[in-house]
Amino acid sequence: MAEIHLKSLAHSYSKNPNRPEDYAIREMNHVWEHGKAYALLGPSGCGKSTLLNIISGLLSPSGGEIRFDNVVVNDIPPEDRNIAQVFQFPVVYDSMTVFDNLAFPLRNQKVPEPKVIAKVNEIAEILELQDVLKKKAKNLTADEKQKVSMGRGLVRDNVSAILFDEPLTVIDPHLKWKLRRKLKQIHEQFNITMVYVTHDQLEASTFADQIAVMYDGQIVQFGTPRELFERPNHTFVGYFIGSPGMNITEVRRSPEGVFFGGVDMALPSGLNDILQASSSNNVKIGIRPEFVQVSHEPSEGCYQCEVLFEEDLGTYKVLALKLGDWEIKAILEENTVSPTKTAYVTFPAQWLKLYIDEYMVEEAES
Numbered sequence: 069m070a071e072i073h074l075k076s077l078a079h080s081y082s083k084n085p086n087r088p089e090d091y092a093i094r095e096m097n098h099v100w101e102h103g104k105a106y107a108l109l110g111p112s113g114c115g116k117s118t119l120l121n122i123i124s125g126l127l128s129p130s131g132g133e134i135r136f137d138n139v140v141v142n143d144i145p146p147e148d149r150n151i152a153q154v155f156q157f158p159v160v161y162d163s164m165t166v167f168d169n170l171a172f173p174l175r176n177q178k179v180p181e182p183k184v185i186a187k188v189n190e191i192a193e194i195l196e197l198q199d200v201l202k203k204k205a206k207n208l209t210a211d212e213k214q215k216v217s218m219g220r221g222l223v224r225d226n227v228s229a230i231l232f233d234e235p236l237t238v239i240d241p242h243l244k245w246k247l248r249r250k251l252k253q254i255h256e257q258f259n260i261t262m263v264y265v266t267h268d269q270l271e272a273s274t275f276a277d278q279i280a281v282m283y284d285g286q287i288v289q290f291g292t293p294r295e296l297f298e299r300p301n302h303t304f305v306g307y308f309i310g311s312p313g314m315n316i317t318e319v320r321r322s323p324e325g326v327f328f329g330g331v332d333m334a335l336p337s338g339l340n341d342i343l344q345a346s347s348s349n350n351v352k353i354g355i356r357p358e359f360v361q362v363s364h365e366p367s368e369g370c371y372q373c374e375v376l377f378e379e380d381l382g383t384y385k386v387l388a389l390k391l392g393d394w395e396i397k398a399i400l401e402e403n404t405v406s407p408t409k410t411a412y413v414t415f416p417a418q419w420l421k422l423y424i425d426e427y428m429v430e431e432a433e434s
């Protein structure tokens with residue numbers, strides 16, 4: 069087990085990087101604590117695999133340090149870092165039996181054969197591979213092969229961390245949940261630091277205690293699934309987490325708050341003070357569809373909207389509305405009778421978020 073510390077870490081694939089966009093990993097500081105399960109969540113191309121490969125040692129970063137338990141490992145080759153990496157496509161030796169595949173890392177380390185046998189059997193039992201131990205790996209199904217890949221990471225006693233790079237991509241959808249549950253169980257049993265890369269928010273939140281959301285080479289928020297939902301720290305987290313994602317629009321300053329497409333919206337005074345003190349013109353507001361309150365009748369502090377359409381998603385409905393020039397979505401309970409032409413919405417102050425330069429700003433707690 070290890071604590072993994074990224075210190076001023078940065079990486080560019082270009083020879084002469086001079087703009088932030090030239091970096092696949094923009095300078096970051098981050099700690100993955102001992103024995104926790106993390107997800108690294110982000111869209112294609114945001115730098116997830118690059119970061120994983122730097123941690124495992126397959127790639128040398130252009131700047132900064134990686135420390136395992138406070139020891140700098142930049143110059144330590146992958147085979148000496150005691151990191152197991154499970155890739156999208158299973159890495160198994162097809163001509164070997166499952167037993168020999170699982171035994172391979174131990175025999176490589178000259179572990180005595182009785183211990184190899186005991187350990188392989190222990191791991192095979194956990195991964196439910198006992199019945200195929202004598203089979204050649206080439207005759208396995210994709211999910212069995214991926215379990216063998218994982219097993220090879222788990223057999224070593226001294227493994228510091230396991231890194232998973234989208235390990236369920238090639239697995240049939242009906243088996244995915246089973247393997248995901250298995251991984252969770254393994255984490256609870258072994259207490260190994262695990263980092264799980266995915267672009268699927270459901271996978272991330274069922275696997276991890278905490279999720280690091282990556283965007284454009286940066287970790288823009290690190291938190292529990294609930295924190296990412298309730299307090300998206302960056303507009304990207306708002307868009308990316310949730311279905312549908314957060315309603316977000318660009319706005320201009322007005323004396324009492326913000327203004328967009330014919331709508332003047334006052335902000336709580338503390339928040340408005342922060343906005344008025346900022347010199348940035350990149351200002352946005354956002355609210356999750358779950359928190360938009362919709363009514364048939366006007367009430368104090370409400371905004372009148374045009375109803376665009378309603379989508380019935382089985383267990384809930386999504387109502388599309390137009391407020392000024394802002395198209396917003398509201399989630400309603402399945403049995404709600406929704407307005408058809410005109411609706412009145414209110415935005416509870418607690419859930420209306422203000423973003424300056426894409427990051428959320430908040431009033432200091434008193």
Ligand SMILES: Nc1ncnc2c1ncn2[C@@H]1O[C@H](COP(=O)(O)OP(=O)(O)OP(=O)(O)O)[C@@H](O)[C@H]1O
Nearest residue numbers: 081082092110111112113114115116117118119267
């Ligand atoms: N070997 C390489 N040479 C040059 N650029 C690369 C190389 N590998 C990745 N990149 C670039 O670095 C950025 C980050 O890529 P990376 O593969 O780390 O992203 P990712 O989040 O893992 O994406 P995906 O989910 O598609 O695997 C991308 O812009 C990509 O084009």
